[in-house]
Amino acid sequence: MAVSTPTALRELSGVQRCLVEIRRMILAGDLLPGQKVHQGDLAEQLKVSRIPVREALAQLHAEGLLVHKPNTGFTVARFNSGDLADIYLMRRLLETELIRSIDLAAVDADLMDDILERMDHLRPAESSEEYQRLNREFHFLLLDPSAMELVRQEVSRLWYISGFYRSLYLYEPEAPGHLRAEHEAIVAAVRAEDVDELIRVSDAHRSGTERLVVQRLGRGRER
Amino acid sequence: MAVSTPTALRELSGVQRCLVEIRRMILAGDLLPGQKVHQGDLAEQLKVSRIPVREALAQLHAEGLLVHKPNTGFTVARFNSGDLADIYLMRRLLETELIRSIDLAAVDADLMDDILERMDHLRPAESSEEYQRLNREFHFLLLDPSAMELVRQEVSRLWYISGFYRSLYLYEPEAPGHLRAEHEAIVAAVRAEDVDELIRVSDAHRSGTERLVVQRLGRGRER
DNA sequence: ACATGCAAGAATGTATACGTTCTTGTCCGC
DNA sequence: GCGGACAAGAACGTATACATTCTTGCATGT
Numbered sequence: 001m002a003v004s005t006p007t008a009l010r011e012l013s014g015v016q017r018c019l020v021e022i023r024r025m026i027l028a029g030d031l032l033p034g035q036k037v038h039q040g041d042l043a044e045q046l047k048v049s050r051i052p053v054r055e056a057l058a059q060l061h062a063e064g065l066l067v068h069k070p071n072t073g074f075t076v077a078r079f080n081s082g083d084l085a086d087i088y089l090m091r092r093l094l095e096t097e098l099i100r101s102i103d104l105a106a107v108d109a110d111l112m113d114d115i116l117e118r119m120d121h122l123r124p125a126e127s128s129e130e131y132q133r134l135n136r137e138f139h140f141l142l143l144d145p146s147a148m149e150l151v152r153q154e155v156s157r158l159w160y161i162s163g164f165y166r167s168l169y170l171y172e173p174e175a176p177g178h179l180r181a182e183h184e185a186i187v188a189a190v191r192a193e194d195v196d197e198l199i200r201v202s203d204a205h206r207s208g209t210e211r212l213v214v215q216r217l218g219r220g221r222e223r
Numbered sequence: 224m225a226v227s228t229p230t231a232l233r234e235l236s237g238v239q240r241c242l243v244e245i246r247r248m249i250l251a252g253d254l255l256p257g258q259k260v261h262q263g264d265l266a267e268q269l270k271v272s273r274i275p276v277r278e279a280l281a282q283l284h285a286e287g288l289l290v291h292k293p294n295t296g297f298t299v300a301r302f303n304s305g306d307l308a309d310i311y312l313m314r315r316l317l318e319t320e321l322i323r324s325i326d327l328a329a330v331d332a333d334l335m336d337d338i339l340e341r342m343d344h345l346r347p348a349e350s351s352e353e354y355q356r357l358n359r360e361f362h363f364l365l366l367d368p369s370a371m372e373l374v375r376q377e378v379s380r381l382w383y384i385s386g387f388y389r390s391l392y393l394y395e396p397e398a399p400g401h402l403r404a405e406h407e408a409i410v411a412a413v414r415a416e417d418v419d420e421l422i423r424v425s426d427a428h429r430s431g432t433e434r435l436v437v438q439r440l441g442r443g444r445e446r
Numbered sequence: 447a448c449a450t451g452c453a454a455g456a457a458t459g460t461a462t463a464c465g466t467t468c469t470t471g472t473c474c475g476c
Numbered sequence: 477g478c479g480g481a482c483a484a485g486a487a488c489g490t491a492t493a494c495a496t497t498c499t500t501g502c503a504t505g506t
Contacts, residue, residue, distance in 0.1 A: 049491045058278045062285035086373035093316040150309035
């Protein structure tokens with residue numbers, strides 16, 4: 001095995017690497033919703049046999065990121081606006097509970113600001129992947145202190161499966177400004193340790209992005 | 224291929240059969256929480272190679288029914304009372320939304336009564352598996368008419384992963400009576416098309432079972 | 447020209463086989 | 477007698493190989 005493997009992935013199993021990589025491809029739009037997922041190609045790209053690829057695909061299928069048709073294979077899940085409404089509804093309900101369960105004093109607001117700072121230096125439309133990663137990190141800095149493991153895991157899943165669609169609104173020219181203001185309001189509420197206000201601004205932020213995503217979905221033509 | 228394969232499973236793929244069977248084993252308590260899941264044994268039992276078994280296990284892992292440790296294999300997930308609290312919390316939030324989204328006139332209350340009737344003729348402690356199946360069918364007769372696909376799928380998952388623990392309270396002598404009364408209240412609210420009342424009695428039913436499950440969990444000694 | 451059927455190719459699904467890692471029981475040293 | 481190293485065995489993880497199913501393009505007939 002050559003020197004080229006990124007250190008972080010070196011000691012992961014084949015299945016793990018496949019999981020991480022295929023998820024990334026879908027979120028980054030390398031694999032588009034509705035598109036067929038070719039096991040042989042992935043195996044070749046990831047330099048493993050089809051066995052670990054298939055196990056990763058099975059997991060992503062269970063997560064809801066892929067659809068499976070017997071003897072035909074997997075395709076990337078396509079969500080219509082109703083599906084996205086379901087996802088955002090679940091996020092609202094579950095994230096609200098997470099926020100209520102957290103001791104806001106335990107949240108690292110400085111680090112959150114730090115991430116916002118880094119996001120400022122990025123043009124979302126050009127570094128979508130990095131921007132998304134930071135965005136996710138920002139929001140989970142808030143949610144991670146919660147002790148409700150299973151709820152957090154589910155919220156995490158909801159983020160993943162809708163990641164590609166969420167990335168769409170980043171291309172809206174007015175998006176970064178809105179996001180910045182809403183993110184600041186979130187940090188401010190954290191600093192003030194005002195739970196009700198935090199829930200209010202989080203809801204506003206979530207609804208705002210949902211509206212943009214659904215708009216964009218409509219403009220992307222049907223389904 | 225001999226004649227013995229149950230007709231319903233004949234045309235399912237190996238992975239599908241493994242999924243159904245392994246899930247059943249866990250819910251039925253053939254595989255207990257914390258117990259190791261032996262791939263070779265399962266493959267032999269299910270008359271397939273380890274490949275489809277592993278793909279099924281990967282899916283059950285993603286569903287949260289199994290835990291995986293690299294190079295050591297899978298074990299059945301163990302939930303402590305906090306985990307169960309998370310599950311019941313999520314069920315309450317999501318099932319409430321499902322109920323609100325349903326046209327109660329579209330629910331087949333007669334069929335629900337029918338199932339209650341059949342449950343009456345069973346001693347839960349003796350036919351746990353069948354009783355659980357009917358119980359699940361009863362509740363999803365109510366929830367299935369909802370158009371919120373993804374929410375329903377998630378509620379379904381929450382039922383699955385906690386199925387074994389839910390089965391525990393069936394052994395409580397006072398359980399059948401409580402259940403019967405609560406189930407009747409649910410059907411009555413459906414017939415009256417009284418959403419608020421339906422949510423109220425559903426909450427009561429859910430909290431009641433949660434309390435019994437956690438009690439039982441405590442009596443089962445730690446974790 | 448269009449629909450239908452068929453054959454070649456490709457992709458999936460699974461069995462077998464093998465290398466690697468972990469577990470377990472034993473032996474050695476303290 | 478007890479704890480730790482070591483070796484044998486078992487179990488996991490994955491590559492290879494093959495059977496089955498699906499897709500696709502062409503030929504055939506209407």
